Amino acid sequence: CKEPLAEGAVILRGFALDRGLVDVVSTIAKAAPFRHMQTRGGRQIGVEMTNCGSLGWVSDQRGYRYEATDPLTGKPWPSMPEGFGDLANAAAGAAGFGSFRPDACLINRYAPGVKMGLHQDKDEAGFDAPIVSVSLGLPATFQFGGIERSDPVRRHELRHGDVVVWGGPARLAWHGILTLKQGEHPETGRSRINLTFRLAGYR
Numbered sequence: 666c667k668e669p670l671a672e673g674a675v676i677l678r679g680f681a682l683d684r685g686l687v688d689v690v691s692t693i694a695k696a697a698p699f700r701h702m703q704t705r706g707g708r709q710i711g712v713e714m715t716n717c718g719s720l721g722w723v724s725d726q727r728g729y730r731y732e733a734t735d736p737l738t739g740k741p742w743p744s745m746p747e748g749f750g751d752l753a754n755a756a757a758g759a760a761g762f763g764s765f766r767p768d769a770c771l772i773n774r775y776a777p778g779v780k781m782g783l784h785q786d787k788d789e790a791g792f793d794a795p796i797v798s799v800s801l802g803l804p805a806t807f808q809f810g811g812i813e814r815s816d817p818v819r820r821h822e823l824r825h826g827d828v829v830v831w832g833g834p835a836r837l838a839w840h841g842i843l844t845l846k847q848g849e850h851p852e853t854g855r856s857r858i859n860l861t862f863r864l865a866g867y868r
């Protein structure tokens with residue numbers, strides 16, 4: 666079920682259902698625990714994060730970047746599970762993009778009351794590849810604007826199992842997640858989990 670969001674962006678409703686993704690996230694989080702990262706300004710980010718893949722997104726007093734080593738454990742991030750890479754590639758294909766082999770999967774965990782402010786994803790080495798995002802657990806309201814911060818923003822509900830693919834003219838669009846509402850989900854409890862697949866390094 667394809668729902669166009671904008672030029673270059675499409676929602677694939679339910680594309681990630683029944684693939685056991687929540688259990689795989691639990692396994693990853695045993696090796697690379699969810700943690701609150703710090704911003705450059707020394708503030709704590711409300712969303713808890715971990716990563717898998719050869720590169721992981723990190724933030725600390727030195728800023729935002731991708732690193733091959735988890736600063737919490739000193740070990741490489743857990744490798745990208747085959748099922749994750751295959752799902753991301755299948756979603757990109759279904760959205761009309763070519764082969765997509767991400768090297769980074771950022772895993773965000775939201776508790777009720779937590780949000781992600783409007784931002785652009787531009788810490789990657791290039792912007793030619795699409796980004797694939799997977800929503801699990803509690804629903805959230807996603808905000809999606811344009812290339813300019815001042816462009817009008819539209820809201821869309823993202824639910825358990827929804828996948829969104831962003832590329833081309835949508836790749837550098839401003840986006841964010843509104844404050845998560847209270848609730849309980851049978852698979853994730855009182856939380857929402859988002860997987861964001863990116864090609865972060867150089868090809």
Ligand code: MD3
Pocket residue numbers: 771773781786796798829831835836837838839840841842859861
């Ligand atoms: C639109 N995560 O980790 S996923 C992020 O639900 C992030 O946790 C949100 O934004 C979340 O950076 C939103 C949807 C998403 C991801 C990347 C995008 C939307 C995007 C890149 C460009 C445009």
Ligand code: FE
Pocket residue numbers: 784785786840
């Ligand atoms: Fe983002």
